[in-house]
Amino acid sequence: MTIVIEDNLITRVQTGLVTPPAEATLIDLSQYTVMPGLMDMHTHLSFEHNPKTYMNQVTYNAADYALDAANFAQKTLLAGFTTVRNLGDTYNETVALRNAITRGVAVGPRIYTAAKAIGTTGGHADPTNGLAKHIMGNPGPDDGVINGVTQARQAVRQHYKDGADVIKITATGGVLSVAKNGQNPQFMDDELDAIVATAKDYGMTVAVHAHGKEGMNRAITAGVTSIEHGTYMDNEVMDLMKEYGTYYVPTILAGNFVAEKAKIDGYFPDIVRPKAAAIGPLIQKTFSLAYLAGVNIAFGTDTGVSAHGDNAQEFGLIVEAGMPPIEAILSATANTADLLNITDSLGTISVGKLADIVAVKGDPLTDITLLEHIQFVMKDGVIAKHE
Numbered sequence: 282m283t284i285v286i287e288d289n290l291i292t293r294v295q296t297g298l299v300t301p302p303a304e305a306t307l308i309d310l311s312q313y314t315v316m317p318g319l320m321d322m323h324t325h326l327s328f329e330h331n332p333k334t335y336m337n338q339v340t341y342n343a344a345d346y347a348l349d350a351a352n353f354a355q356k357t358l359l360a361g362f363t364t365v366r367n368l369g370d371t372y373n374e375t376v377a378l379r380n381a382i383t384r385g386v387a388v389g390p391r392i393y394t395a396a397k398a399i400g401t402t403g404g405h406a407d408p409t410n411g412l413a414k415h416i417m418g419n420p421g422p423d424d425g426v427i428n429g430v431t432q433a434r435q436a437v438r439q440h441y442k443d444g445a446d447v448i449k450i451t452a453t454g455g456v457l458s459v460a461k462n463g464q465n466p467q468f469m470d471d472e473l474d475a476i477v478a479t480a481k482d483y484g485m486t487v488a489v490h491a492h493g494k495e496g497m498n499r500a501i502t503a504g505v506t507s508i509e510h511g512t513y514m515d516n517e518v519m520d521l522m523k524e525y526g527t528y529y530v531p532t533i534l535a536g537n538f539v540a541e542k543a544k545i546d547g548y549f550p551d552i553v554r555p556k557a558a559a560i561g562p563l564i565q566k567t568f569s570l571a572y573l574a575g576v577n578i579a580f581g582t583d584t585g586v587s588a589h590g591d592n593a594q595e596f597g598l599i600v601e602a603g604m605p606p607i608e609a610i611l612s613a614t615a616n617t618a619d620l621l622n623i624t625d626s627l628g629t630i631s632v633g634k635l636a637d638i639v640a641v642k643g644d645p646l647t648d649i650t651l652l653e654h655i656q657f658v659m660k661d662g663v664i665a666k667h668e
Contacts, residue, residue: 288662316638320363320617327374355388375396405454470499510532522577532581540557615628
């Protein structure tokens with residue numbers, strides 16, 4: 282095949298070698314498998330989990346997170362991921378990073394960011410969980426913490442004002458928050474309805490962190506776009522997801538990471554460790570059931586829990602869980618473009634679409650782990666990596 286690119290657009294795709302004009306550059310990838318740029322629908326670019334992560338919230342400034350994010354963004358792009366959703370930061374630093382990448386003053390993937398995730402008081406996205414009372418304060422909608430319908434609408438509108446592209450909410454407890462319950466529902470139905478309706482008015486989709494069944498059911502029926510993690514989903518939840526067209530973003534890699542780290546004394550706070558040990562190992566099994574049930578699946582890793590640049594390790598895990606390699610690749614290209622509502626510009630190598638292209642030596646349909654070593658990366662018509 283020959284792919285012709287002019288500026289940042291694909292203008293021709295043709296079988297066989299098209300003789301290039303004298304002024305053109307020929308990139309010979311005839312010994313490689315060429316694919317659309319990969320996409321990860323669940324990242325956290327401004328941190329990478331380590332034993333000091335919990336202390337960083339009282340020692341790090343916004344600039345520290347921003348500089349870390351710039352470093353991790355470059356690693357992500359070089360790993361072949363040309364587009365990501367960033368589902369939660371601390372100081373809206375990924376809004377600034379997205380803008381810097383767009384201006385060409387930073388290197389990284391195309392970012393659709395949720396800025397700060399939205400939670401409830403004491404919920405998974407409350408940044409003051411575990412702090413001493415005298416420094417805890419009373420975070421509100423400006424900080425992504427809401428109680429009631431009015432504050433739910435206010436938080437969405439503030440995120441729009443702050444420059445967020447999508448809304449991320451934490452509909453249930455979580456693993457890594459310094460709070461006891463990892464799966465209880467944390468939003469009321471009226472709060473969820475208010476968030477989804479307001480986000481829709483402002484042209485934004487809603488991604489939902491959720492482990493427990495009741496929180497997922499409430500979120501799906503409210504009309505959210507995707508469920509992230511989905512650990513305890515059952516047939517009832519899967520049927521609802523199919524009915525509402527809700528996407529599932531599995532994040533098996535993060536589940537495996539926290540399960541392994543839970544075995545290490547002192548790596549997690551005592552309140553986090555049992556949640557990591559219990560929830561982490563279940564996600565891959567849940568993925569298998571969801572795939573067999575026919576739920577819409579989009580690739581996502583929760584990278585930032587695990588190491589940036591290792592995103593493609595998720596492919597091996599989802600193939601191991603029963604998804605054929607070609608469908609695994611589609612889950613990170615065509616499906617992710619559908620989830621982001623950008624199928625007109627990305628997700629396939631087609632005429633008129635942006636030139637996001639990656640290549641790997643060998644056949645990933647035979648060995649999906651080859652995607653962990655991408656040799657060529659082009660984003661928006663610009664070569665970022667060419668080994």
